[in-house]
Amino acid sequence: MAEGSVMSRKNLQMLSESLAKVAKHFNKKEVKCLIRLYNDLVGEQSERRMGAGLDRSKFRNILHNTFGMTDDMIMDRAFRAFDKDNDGFISIKEWIEGLSVFLRGTLDERIKYCFDVYDLNGDGYISREEMFHMLKNSLTKQPTEEDPDEGIKDLVEITLKKMDHDHDGRLSFSDFEKAVRDEELLLEAFGSCLPDTKV
Structure with missing residues (x-):
């Protein structure tokens, strides 16, 4: 060279x-x-x-x-x-x-990376609004649905019930980390932000 x-x-x-x-x-x-x-x-x-x-x-x-x-x-x-x-x-x-x-x-590094990606405004929490935006973007709309937003709001509430361990209505890093450690599939709960394993 x-x-x-x-x-x-x-x-x-x-x-x-x-x-x-x-x-x-x-x-x-x-x-x-x-x-x-x-x-x-x-x-x-x-x-x-x-x-x-x-x-x-x-x-x-x-x-x-x-x-x-x-x-x-x-x-x-x-x-x-x-x-x-x-x-x-x-x-x-x-x-x-x-x-x-x-x-x-490692799982620790990927948890931190995914949390950073999902924390849209960088305030250290994943809020209901942030979950709603990400889930709305990642789910495909069915033409027959009256109001798909209602279904997404329900999904946000279900997600919070499963992941919000301190019950403050939003996900802190420790909420997210605990949920993912209990169930690794939740790592990309709000959208695909890691490469497909086949890549």
Whole structure:
């Protein structure tokens, strides 16, 4: 590789070694491949603010095309969960750390990630309104239904009954964590925000 190329072999080696330390679930070889992929993706972006990182639309394309996600709200929240410093771009470090949890995270890491995605306004709770919006987006409408919103409201109440352990009418992180530990299927209760296991 020429010195003027995106990243010299020596730099790639150094970067993959340092990032392999933060990405517990990838080995150095995998990290190197993910760095190359990241550089290709960033290189494909338009010229505006080049070098700042992976932008929202490119990241959403990856979630949609590679991982089969279709819900706009969930994809936006996944972007925010990856973009830890909230600068509107996913840096190389955020990319590797995010994918480490997204693809191979422990149950603890996935619980935290899913909760962050579902907490739409970032206040530390999943409210009735947030549940309603996410469930409304993820459920397909039946043309025969009079008022599908009523069914969704009922579903929110059923969900709260099952998951709201402190009975305050919203889900805190500890409510969510306890519910998922009791029944792992509840991890993605409000929409698909992790890759399909077949991917």
